[in-house]
Amino acid sequence: DAKTTQPPSMDCAEGRAANLPCNHSTISGNEYVYWYRQIHSQGPQYIIHGLKNNETNEMASLIITEDRKSSTLILPHATLRDTAVYYCIALSGYSTLTFGKGTMLLVSP
């Protein structure tokens, strides 16, 4: 599976958009980009995933660059409850979900 690189931490003001970057420059053509988050002392929560097209659901939007070497998770209106560690993971069909260190997003009032 491709290695992903994320900033260790980010801050965001409540109500503003949170844009979380992820670098996956060695991603292969059959690897999807998955995003999870983990709120303190809770289990991880699936957010969204994509292959090459941009994706949107009720939680977030995922923007994948045309060369697929990086992506951005967008929380359009961050709330205090979005404070969590966000994990970007590149996966193909024959691998297991492996969480790295992720980005600690702190949403402040």
Added chain:
Amino acid sequence: ETGVTQTPRHLVMGMTNKKSLKCEQHLGHNAMYWYKQSAKKPLELMFVYNFKEQTENNSVPSRFSPECPNSSHLFLHLHTLQPEDSALYLCASSQEDRDAYEQYFGPGTRLTVT
């Protein structure tokens, strides 16, 4: 009740005790997982069950013994644990164990071994 539930939520046990963690999923999924999360460490996959069959064991010590009687229930039997086994133990489920990384996690069991 929906989603993935785990009991107990907190457990303190001595090194000579035997205890079991229980996980139940109400999502109709076929695959279930045990993960371990130690303080300040990434999540570690322990076991994978797909259609009640164990498909992965990530070199977990034998003092951890999983059991999957059906697709909705998963147990982790614990015996003669060490203090370093203290961690958050998370259960998850998904539709299949391959091509389905949309996993749904339970709230976890916080285990302390004294």
